[in-house]
Amino acid sequence: MAERFEIVEKALIQMLEEKKYITLRDILVTMNPSDIAAIFADLEEKQIPLMFRLLTKEQAAETFVEMDPDAQELLIRGFSDNELKEVVDELYVDDAADLVEEMPANVVKRILKQADPEMRKSINQILRYPENSAGSIMTTEYVSLRPNMTVEEAILRIRRQGVDKETIYTCYVTGKDRRLLGLITVKDLLLAEDDETPLEQIMLTNIISVTTQTDQEEVARMFSKYNFLALPVVDGENRMVGIVTFDDAMDVMEDEATEDIELMGAMTPSEKPYLKSSPLDLFKNRFPWLTLLMVSSTFTGLIITSFEDALAAQVALTAFIPMLMGTGGNSGSQSSVTVIRSLSLGELKFKDIGIVLWKELRTALMCGIALAVVCFAKIWLVDHLLFRNEEITLIVDLVVCLALALTVVIAKVVGCTLPMIAKVLGADPAVMASPFITTIVDAVSLLVYFMFAKMLLSI
Amino acid sequence: MAERFEIVEKALIQMLEEKKYITLRDILVTMNPSDIAAIFADLEEKQIPLMFRLLTKEQAAETFVEMDPDAQELLIRGFSDNELKEVVDELYVDDAADLVEEMPANVVKRILKQADPEMRKSINQILRYPENSAGSIMTTEYVSLRPNMTVEEAILRIRRQGVDKETIYTCYVTGKDRRLLGLITVKDLLLAEDDETPLEQIMLTNIISVTTQTDQEEVARMFSKYNFLALPVVDGENRMVGIVTFDDAMDVMEDEATEDIELMGAMTPSEKPYLKSSPLDLFKNRFPWLTLLMVSSTFTGLIITSFEDALAAQVALTAFIPMLMGTGGNSGSQSSVTVIRSLSLGELKFKDIGIVLWKELRTALMCGIALAVVCFAKIWLVDHLLFRNEEITLIVDLVVCLALALTVVIAKVVGCTLPMIAKVLGADPAVMASPFITTIVDAVSLLVYFMFAKMLLSI
Secondary structure (H helix, E strand, C coil): CHHHHHHHHHHHHHHHHCCCHHHHHHHHCCCCHHHHHHHHCCCCCCHHHHHHCCCCHHHHHHHHHHCCHHHHHHHHHHCCHHHHHHHHHHCCHHHHHHHHHHCCHHHHHHHHHHCCHHHHHHHHHHHHCCCCEHHHHCECCCCEECCCCEHHHHHHHHHHHHHHCCCCCEEEEECHHHEEEEEEEHHHHHHCCCCCCEHHHHCECCCCCEECCCEHHHHHHHHHHHCCCEEEEECCCCEEEEEEEHHHHHHHHHHHHHHHHHHHCCCCCCCCCHHHCCHHHHHHHHHHHHHHHHHHCHHHHHHHHHCHHHHHHCHHHHHHHHHHHHHHHHHHHHHHHHHHHHHHCCCCCHHHHHHHHHHHHHHHHHHHHHHHHHHHHHHHHHHHHHCCCCCCCHHHHHHHHHHHHHHHHHHHHHHHHHHHHHHHCCCCHHHHCHHHHHHHHHHHHHHHHHHHHHHHHCC | CHHHHHHHHHHHHHHHHCCCHHHHHHHHCCCCHHHHHHHHCCCCCCHHHHHHCCCCHHHHHHHHHHCCHHHHHHHHHHCCHHHHHHHHHHCCHHHHHHHHHHCCHHHHHHHHHHCCHHHHHHHHHHHHCCCCEHHHHCECCCCEECCCCEHHHHHHHHHHHHHHCCCCCEEEEECHHHEEEEEEEHHHHHHCCCCCCEHHHHCECCCCCEECCCEHHHHHHHHHHHCCCEEEEECCCCEEEEEEEHHHHHHHHHHHHHHHHHHHCCCCCCCCCHHHCCHHHHHHHHHHHHHHHHHHCHHHHHHHHHCHHHHHHCHHHHHHHHHHHHHHHHHHHHHHHHHHHHHHCCCCCHHHHHHHHHHHHHHHHHHHHHHHHHHHHHHHHHHHHHCCCCCCCHHHHHHHHHHHHHHHHHHHHHHHHHHHHHHHCCCCHHHHCHHHHHHHHHHHHHHHHHHHHHHHHCC
8 A cells, every 4th residue: 555655656756757747637636635745745845836736726725734834835935926825715724724833924924915804813813822722723614503594494504605614514503692502413414304493403402512722632532532523612601613623633632642652752742753853853852851861860870879888798789780770660661651641541530549559559569579579589590590699699689579579669659650740730741751750760779779788688 | 621520420320329310311311422421430330220221212322332341241231132132223333343342252142133134244244354454443334325326316315324324424436246436425415516416427536445454553544644534445356345434543543552652661552441450450461571671681680790890890880870771771762762653653664764773873973972971071070079989080981971972872773773673573663662672772781881991991
């Protein structure tokens, strides 16, 4: 599938180079805008406007939306005012707002000048909402109906108005002052038994809506819970201001998962796709975290330094430090990652912290004891008997395994608690993922280790 | 929003306990099935059948689908044959297939006995496809039209057939032997200018479809790329067998992200939500990974043991081991996590390995050098001058920072390469995430460290 696409792409680019414009246009007209946009991403700069002019008007706008910002900017700079107006007229309001957000100021000025007053107003309205709010991802183009319309009148209105709406399948019944009264789907309208029924008799009145301020992550969660095609966005007085459609919710879901994953990997989240990010971009997202974590691991070094004499007396102890820190870190990240994901999916709330702690504590005890047993046997059989390391006595073995068990328990408790605390403090729980937990657990595991060593080995 | 729901839930459960069934029924009838299912999750076992019988027939089926398997099983065991038939008749085929997959054998037997022959056939067909394939998540209920039908006839057919279809908004035009010829949306039909136009003149013929064998992750990626409402599933001869709808694709997207995140956190992925997982479930998903990683970190121990004399001669070196291993591990996970996510989103293919290596190498050099400089200054200023640690000479400082820079570079190269190799070998790249990379990088960082120590400190 993907390979077939690459062959097609190569052939099309070759046609462009050989100036076989008519054949190229005939093929492009059958293609999906997302696929055409993928080809644009691989074109050279000077080829982009050339190929763009081969697209039909409608296709041009749809492809434009799917292109990356660099190519969009390049095209706009090359457009005549007329060409720009043609593309902008075909855009849905939410896509236009996205575009305005991405472009530099002088390009934005040209776009807004070409947009008709209605659209300019809507764009400005969307841009006023806080980033990551429902208001910022909604579109203001939806089908609105009146409660006293009949089914037949509603269908007629959809047929007249539908062309410019992003979805016609869910329609909103509004009263005076755009107050949201109910919703009705095209399926309901088509399957209604009597064309003369007024909408107020068949519309759904128990509507699930969000406000313009609702966080986009919450919006995405509602889509995945309720399987809606669209969700109405209302203001504080239940007046309809727009809708969010499922495709935008899907994008949010994907972006939020990527953001969590990047934070978990100790990076500043970025919206740029990997292949578009320069090494300098990557450096900027990664270096601060590495520095922060490097500096915090200084404490671990300080702990080791303060137990230098103990280590000098029992050099064998040093060999188990990486295993202890590693296992502690892994135990902690398992818990933190699980809790972070459950918080993101909305399965877990802060009020569940008691349940979580109790669950993790029991899991940690099982893991800690089981690992300690395995570790005890392994050290005795491999290190002592097989490698005949005389320094590793039964007591040393015991110290290591007791430290291991306790470290695992502490790591899991810390791992599940910190993300929940971050959540309640309004921070992103994903920040509290593996690297952060590991740094804390590293220090804890050493303290526990040396404590047992002091107690049992009397050093 | 979420809190308001909890208040409603509490009130409803109280009504159930006080046997105010009529009021309860009146409220339930206005509620969304997903919300009702959420209430069922908090009911006691004996309350479940009681409240279920208060739902309307259609609501009962829709709520049933959203409930968790334990509650479903409990209900089915309590159902009379008639009640079971009523619920099964209302289910969409793909939901029925999911149910059959979840239930124990004796329950499945009863379900299949109550399903009508047509549905039984479809369920069996869906269950035959490999897990995680498009065939296993599709539904066989879609609207199919003929190429010579007019727009008016098509709308009539949708009105007659639509009730039982999961979506009516995208309809498929099929020819002889169910061969897929084109697709047309209800929007196209409603907005068509002439009711007498035959479908073949206005249908979209350049159709993007998947086969029954296509991986569900690939299916989800196509939804997020093309913003489809539904995607046709065909067999090897382009014969239509079903459709996947956007809501199922959304679930797949969420599940696949969760699976990646769990693997990255060194756990066996599980489909059970966290709050439903017992400590024993969690133990089973976590313990094998911890053991595996613990045993592999033995090598790190061996490396330290073999350099025991060097460490005894220069005890100061030990204090920097955690910082080196930690920074190496974090650098490696940054690269691996980025590459794994890009592979999952389909932004990256194995053929890009050259580009990735070159990008990561340059990033790694920048990170490595910058970190080494920071580290050098920090050790000199804090450890040497501030804490007056005489053991930390300029040479020791140099050894640590050279080792740090080289470790970061190696860690990033290893971190970006392993997931891509896993991908090309057909394994899940997410397995190659932080914990795995960290274990390798731990060993590498020590070897690099001791190599520089031997060279520069002549120990």
